[in-house]
Amino acid sequence: MKPLEELREPGLLRKLTRRLSSLRIPAPLTLMEVCGTHTMAIHRAGLPALLPRNLRLLSGPGCPVCVTPAEYLDTALAVAREHHVILATFGDMMRVPGATGDLAGLRSEGYPVEVMYSPLGALELARENPQQQVVFLAVGFETTAPTVAATVKSARECGLGNFSILCAHKLIPPALEALLADPEIAVDGFVLPGHVSVVLGSRPYRFVAEKHRRACVITGFEAVDVVQGILMLVAQLERGEPEVEIQYARGVRPEGNARARALMDEVFTVADSTWRGFGPISRSGLRLREEFAQYDASTRFPVKLEAQAEPEGCRCGKVVRGKVEPTECPLFARVCTPDNPVGPCMVSSEGTCAAFYRYSRRERGEKGSGSRLG
Amino acid sequence: MCLGIPMEVVGLVPPDRALVELGNVSMEVSLQLVENVSIGDYVIVHAGFAIEVLDVRAAEETLQLLTELAEAEALMDENETTDGEVAGE
């Protein structure tokens, strides 16, 4: 069995998108994809141009880079400059702008910044460089937090003294709660993140359907998954009985992954956290528990930062909330481009503005162009 | 969210790692987040970890359902253009 190959069969996708395009939707519906990886998948498949009339797709929060406050970057930069550590980071973070620069800039200044595919790589880096301190930038949602928890545990088990993390993990359900508390948000249903849900299962989202009466479908990331997820949401809304359905059944069980959650719980505890564009949301982030305090880089390598204001004109906060489209931001494609990003929505390769810029920006002016092949 | 790819378990590396493979590419991943993994299973790989064992039956059911939806669509669609592009927009 070759799971991906079969799901990517082009004929299958084309027929399914035709079904999506030919949906008759009587009254305008707005769906929100919560996850940046969904935004990328949708744009990369060229789906926005194929949506039926009366169906709008918004991009909400769900890009850990987008919602990491500039202060976190500035802290990382300061830790490297003042304490001469090796910074280890996921590639996604390299070009995120803090107020004092970005990691790519830091590296070009000569400070050691290593890009990691896995947090375990940072452990290995620490083992290979016993004379130096390695600080891992722990960013990501509930998909990634268990992997970092497992890594921290491993560090303790082998008594590694030169490894620590700067923790900025955040949690999705509290963000959904905050979104739904905003009376201006008019979203009928949510495309919920597939891999976060591998860990969480479906129960943590029940309040969205039960308390807030919004349709929910936990969706995978192949183009056919996304199309099916949208079809399921529309059907759910037609039935008028909001619930949390699982489209991504091959990966998500209703009870989620208890072992991953237990590891997360062993190493981290819930804390208040600041989200770019939202401000502080209570109990929406993670921090290391006391027993693991020695792995907390923020206490091992304290730095003092000046308070910095967000860039002027930047609408990332509203874009992330789905309140404005990238094109409604005065900086979009003028001052703020992938080469010269102002806020994280443009920097992150999955940020709403970057995805929009790369995949659809000129679509609006380009209908019916190009000749046929052969 | 996040990149997670299904890969086939082709070897176990005690105490808690496995050799996984996709498209002739193999790598080692940590099994710290999953249990009862056997050779031949598929796991979802994220950041060097297996985060779940793929439910193969559910995968087949999804594929089956999608295929049926697609077939139904093909039958219904009388205005199919020759290169498969969506008629009208």
Add this chain to the structure above:
Amino acid sequence: MHRLIREVLLQYLDCPELTPLDDAAEVVGGGERMAFSTDSFVVKPIFYPGGDIGSLAVSGTVNDLLMKGARPAYLSLAFVLEEGFPMADLVRILESIKRTCEQAEVSVVTGDTKVVSRGEADGVFINTAGVGSILPGVNLGGRNARVGDAIIVSGGIGEHGIAVMAERNGLKLGGDIASDAAPLNNVVLPMLERFRGVVHVLRDPTRGGLAASLNEIARASEVGLTVDESLVPVREPVNAVCDLLGFDPLYVPCEGRFLAIVDAKVADEVVTVLRAELNCPRATRIGEVGDASGGLVQLRTASGGRRILDMPAGELLPRIC
């Protein structure tokens, strides 16, 4: 990088031979049309599956000359070595250079070696420059794409970039991953001899991958290019690593492949010859040059939609999200 070149370097260095910014410059020497090219090689790691910085240094410049329709003849070779660079590694690199020169039928006729203090160079940097005569009747350049032309790619994309990226990230990927870097003289020269005049552009998609090359040609020729995403050949292992690390194969560098923009009437024949006679089993016609859309590159996606394929924004970085 493009801005650095356009806005800074060209302010000081502009001349007619440089302006087209093709892979190699066309110059006149002794009444003959020649191609002249240079490239510096700083790849890390220096040894990766399928190759090393030495073989790359030869094939990189050789291929740039071939993209201008020249028979590569002579190379210069300059080393900048960091003090303490292991002799065994240098020997390995030299052996590789020697082998690749034989494959490419070129000679290194002049060179230079400098040693700098520890910390002033990252191991080893290599520069090669090359020169060769342009085949008579052949006129290739980024500005030569014409509306109606067909776009052909010579084989599976992304293999070099993936091999280097896998090695660099310590992914320890077993299996079928190897750089495709190789001199293309045995493919390009026979092809040009056979299809003189109807091949308009050749480009090797190195940094920035196919996407960068397509965009460069679209801009230089002021045409729109449309490519069928599902026709672009990508071998399974490359797709797998791209899935894992979050890359789009269209942006991953190749080193032993080329794009050809040819008269549509001969396109299918070119593909047949490439596959049957010139050892390019995956050569494929992938798209066409459309009417002027201001240098736009579009993709017909597998879903039946379209998307814009922009110039790459920066360094290829592995993602988790």
